[in-house]
Amino acid sequence: MNNTQIASALISILCFIPAIVLHEVAHGWMAHRLGDPTAASQGRLSLNPIKHIDPFGTVILPLMLMLMNAPIFGYAKPVPYNPRYFKNLKQGEVLTGLAGPCANLLLGFVGAAICWGGMFWYDASAAGIGRQIAYWLFYFGYYFTLINFFLMFFNLIPIPPLDGSSLIVPFLPDKALPTWYKIQQYSMPILMILLIVVPYVAPSIDPISWYMNATAYNLAGLILPS
Numbered sequence: 001m002n003n004t005q006i007a008s009a010l011i012s013i014l015c016f017i018p019a020i021v022l023h024e025v026a027h028g029w030m031a032h033r034l035g036d037p038t039a040a041s042q043g044r045l046s047l048n049p050i051k052h053i054d055p056f057g058t059v060i061l062p063l064m065l066m067l068m069n070a071p072i073f074g075y076a077k078p079v080p081y082n083p084r085y086f087k088n089l090k091q092g093e094v095l096t097g098l099a100g101p102c103a104n105l106l107l108g109f110v111g112a113a114i115c116w117g118g119m120f121w122y123d124a125s126a127a128g129i130g131r132q133i134a135y136w137l138f139y140f141g142y143y144f145t146l147i148n149f150f151l152m153f154f155n156l157i158p159i160p161p162l163d164g165s166s167l168i169v170p171f172l173p174d175k176a177l178p179t180w181y182k183i184q185q186y187s188m189p190i191l192m193i194l195l196i197v198v199p200y201v202a203p204s205i206d207p208i209s210w211y212m213n214a215t216a217y218n219l220a221g222l223i224l225p226s
Contacts (some may be wrong), residue, residue, distance in 0.1 A: 007136065015144040016062060019107060019151055020076040021052045025104035027096055027163075034092045036085035044079045052076040057204035078161075089177075104152035105139045108145045112223045115141030119225050138225075145224055147212025149216035157211070159191065160184040 026048060028039030039045055044052070053059070073129035078226030086092025125131040158164035161184045172180055195208055 005145070008139075010107065011023050011140050011143060015111075015140065015147045017049050017058075019049060019104060019144070019147050020058065021049050022103050022107060023100040023151055023155070024052050024076045024079045026099040027081065028097035030080035032084075034086050034095065036081050036083075038077045038082045038085070038093075041204070042080060054080075060108045083147075093166045094167040097163040097169075100163050101152040101155050104148040104155075107222065108148035108152065108220070111141045111144030111146075111148060112220075113141070115224055142224060146216065149220050150212060152213040153212065155185070160187040161191070172214060 022120055025045055028045050030043065031038065032040050047050075047161065053075040054075060057077070059073075081096060085097075090184055113140055117142055118134050118136075121134035122131055122138060125134055125186050155163040160180075169177070169180070
């Protein structure tokens, strides 16, 4: 790897890790605000990345997607919460579920601001170290925005175990909730098939890429420098 490739890889890591960590912390923070002490008692409201790393979702999956030239996203170790602590279970599920994507939305706008700042600095700088820093600042902001929008829209897909599945909870009868929670526990293999196996077996069928092009890329295109 040359120096540019090494720098690009490092920036990718610097973008990805805080995006998924703050996504999970936002879930735990919202649950805590709604009366659930589970995440706090297990030390999962920490910003320390080590407490949130999932070997597959944080390391292996993003690397696989990178090698496949697919949109890079993944997940951290889910922050635990107990909906029985919520005064209003269904409302609590929705608010806790949406807290992570909302955090990524805000981070995406932060990334866009950094990107614009890097571009203005680059244009105003003469050749030299300052211009090089401005370029990498621009690159970081651009990629940080995309990563956060990927995470936001991916997690908003309304299938378990993704956050968007919390939007289904208010429409379920109370007696169906135990079954719903069991489905969530065993739904990850189905998601992996949709995410990895289907595009590999049938390259022309890639619903995730279609969805990301229509959502994350379009939103990023509205707020990032063209």
